[in-house]
Amino acid sequence: MSEGAGTDMPAGVGTFARLHQLFESRRLTPTQRRIAHCLVQRAAEVPFLSSVELAQLAGVSQPSVTRFAIALGFDGYPGLRSHVRELAPPGTGSDQEPNNPYQQAVQTEIDNLRHLATLLADPGPIRRAGRLLAASRPLPVLGLRASAAPARGFAYFAAKIHPDVRLLDEGGSLLADRVDAARHAGASALLCFALPRHPRETLSALIHARDTGLTVVTIADGTFAPVAAHSDLLLPAAVGTGLVFDTVSAPMLLGQVLLEAMCDALPDAQVHLEEFDARAAARGLFVD
Known part of the structure; x- marks a missing residue:
């Protein structure tokens, strides 16, 4: 559904489309797909996260994050983080920081629905x-x-x-x-x-x-x-x-x-x- 994204679309649409394009041509392992999911869902936060923090969010090991970045063609996680920083516009994250894992799960679903709404901008x-x-x-x-x-x-x-x-x-x-x-x-x-x-x-x-x-x-x-x-x-x-x-x-x-x-x-x-x-x-x- 990312096809047809143009320069006149909302900034969020272009961000998520370009992130998906980064993964589309890659054969990712299940662990790498989990990291990719997390990266798309938390695109606004990733530029400020360490590889350890991203690994914790994705439920994987820190070396898995490093291998994931290398599989995408970057020298390591810092290169991937810089790339995401260039793609993600400011102000796309959540306004409230969840206080517990249950709230975090709900917030993730809200973020997923927001992402879906941006993708549906192209019907x-x-x-x-x-x-x-x-x-x-x-x-x-x-x-x-x-x-x-x-x-x-x-x-x-x-x-x-x-x-x-x-x-x-x-x-x-x-x-x-x-x-x-x-x-x-x-x-x-x-x-x-x-x-x-x-x-x-x-x-x-x-x-x-x-x-x-x-x-x-x-x-x-x-x-x-x-x-x-x-x-x-x-x-x-x-x-x-x-x-x-x-x-x-x-x-x-x-x-x-x-x-x-x-x-x-x-x-x-x-x-x-x-x-x-x-x-x-x-x-x-x-x-x-």
């Missing part, structure tokens, strides 16, 4: 994704392990406006068969939720989907995620890594935004919604 990719998914009959939605919940939520709402949504939330030998069945039934695109940690089965499923001719749209935790090379259109949304388990407010919201784009691309979406409301009222489904 082109999300609109293109909405058109691709709206036109696919049926529409397979893939999400395994940690990605199963957002995929299931998306599929639930998408089924209210799309005539044939097929949720693929279980791996195993039948997964490729279900992708094949969707393709043979007429599917032209597949939506994948790919959040860390990334199962090998997800990568295999995306490779297979593209081999069958499906266009793959992926909501992932960044443009440097392992699924990037196997996606035709990648929509990035950062996850929070400060708690024991990742927090995924931004990817979940991006899924809802994508649903909105699908509604815009489906001329009869409102009719389907009104029909559902009429059926729900007749059956007394809801108490409110």
Whole structure:
């Protein structure tokens, strides 16, 4: 979603786009991807952090930060920090310093949502994704392990406006068969939720989907995620890594935004919604 960023865009958009571009062409290890996530999320703070402090924020070792900087082509962490200082405009950090880890986790999610808002300043990719998914009959939605919940939520709402949504939330030998069945039934695109940690089965499923001719749209935790090379259109949304388990407010919201784009691309979406409301009222489904 960083494509199309121009000089007339807000300063924050250009900053995050250039940071993502710094990682896009690199094959980063899982540890390095964790550091990259932290660097993007805390771009305004990194110019003032030591390598030890950045390592603590990312939950990695200090030598890992040094190796990460070298992998990006810098002599060491000071060079990377200077580069980020040049990219990050002043005043983009949080106004309040969280007092405890729970507040920090919430603040990280707020920062992730702000980053997502800047990326959505260019609506082109999300609109293109909405058109691709709206036109696919049926529409397979893939999400395994940690990605199963957002995929299931998306599929639930998408089924209210799309005539044939097929949720693929279980791996195993039948997964490729279900992708094949969707393709043979007429599917032209597949939506994948790919959040860390990334199962090998997800990568295999995306490779297979593209081999069958499906266009793959992926909501992932960044443009440097392992699924990037196997996606035709990648929509990035950062996850929070400060708690024991990742927090995924931004990817979940991006899924809802994508649903909105699908509604815009489906001329009869409102009719389907009104029909559902009429059926729900007749059956007394809801108490409110």
